[in-house]
Amino acid sequence: FDDLQVKYPFGDYAQQGELEKAYAHFKLGEFSNTDEILQRFIRVYPRHPHIEYAYYLRALNRYTQGIGKRGTVFKVEKTQRTNEYARQAFDYFSLLIRRFPHSRYRADSVKRLKVLRDALAEHDLYIANYYLQRKAYVAAARRAKNLLETYPQSVQIPAALSIMVQSYEGLGLHDLARDSQRVLDLNFPQFTPKKFKPGKKKS
Template sequence: MTALRPALTLLLIAVLASGCAGMRQDPTRDWSASQLYEEAKAALDRGNFDQAVEYYEILEARFPFGRHAQQGQLEIAYAYYKAQEPEMALAAVDRFIQMNPRHPHVDYAYYLRGLINYERDQSFLNRWIPQDQARRDPVPQRNAFDDFGTLVRTFPDSRYAEDSRQRMVHLRNRLAAHEMHVADFYMRRGAWLAAAQRGRYVLEHYEGAEAVPDALEVMVKAYRRLRLDDLAGDALRVLELNFPERAERLRQGA
């Protein structure tokens, strides 16, 4: 009889656990698509992004078709973005664009994609310890530049177009500064051709960036080191035409 007690105890625990599990029913079990969407949207508006994500995921799983699910596909991307889950946010945006290429809010999807990439390197550490933007990984910034560019080209009259243009200006300066940071690295190590190529890349891809005069100056110096006097002269003439003070300073230091 004594030997049966442990087994009976385990059985009683299992029965009680099963009963408790049965009592913890899913509160959303009987919700309609409309209620799920409204609750998800309310959580999103409250800033409860994890709760919003949960409700949007349930909505898509239970009601994969219809206007609520379609709108939820876009809003869950924003919820992931605000919850600082950029990979999930990008996946949700890409899925929405692929499935709804003619949706009236697809311009916002491209804008949101740009925002996600724009802020991808804004980690907790970076927010509290300032870092040189030019030294950060440029890939998310390039992706953001392309995303905003797609929006501006495809939807020039979008309500998000002007903000996208302004962000592109900022990104262009960031990306050009990064190229010049790399060019400076090459110059200090005597890799003249690599430095000149970085300067040329800035001229070709980031016209109007703040780093353009730096790029021309690097090209002049690097081509001189390589004894490519014609190319150095061409770069110097462009510098003289557009930035005469920089050209004069370069001549004096030559």
């Protein structure tokens, strides 16, 4: 593959070889190499007939780094780099769907986006709760608000609203607390907060 790329960089076999090389690195768990090859491929061959696959594999590569094969959600002990991979995967899958709305990879991308959205939202919720338990109300409210704005379809929305209510009360911002409570009661009348289990450190 490398020889083809050097001798015939714009030949059909060389271009296809780049995709196959990227997939081989991906299967071996060599994620950095996979990303490097795909980033270059997308930049150099934007009109390639299999460009959708390049976008998809790039997103799947980051997904595997950030979440893994089981859809593991993030806890506070996860590293910032791991979370960044997941956020990149979220952005990459979103870009694929926007750019290729009728792609054969759309259905799988939508499914993985939901996993990513809920996992990233849970991570933000965990951090917000961490701050709330330590009476860092400004940080807790900010993190919860970010969750609402970034992942509006997440299952973590009611818990984030609950944190905002408690944070605003802690800050003495009673009007904002009442507003948040009204939104929570109107949209999630059956919501019951879960007991928070603090971690050892924040991310």
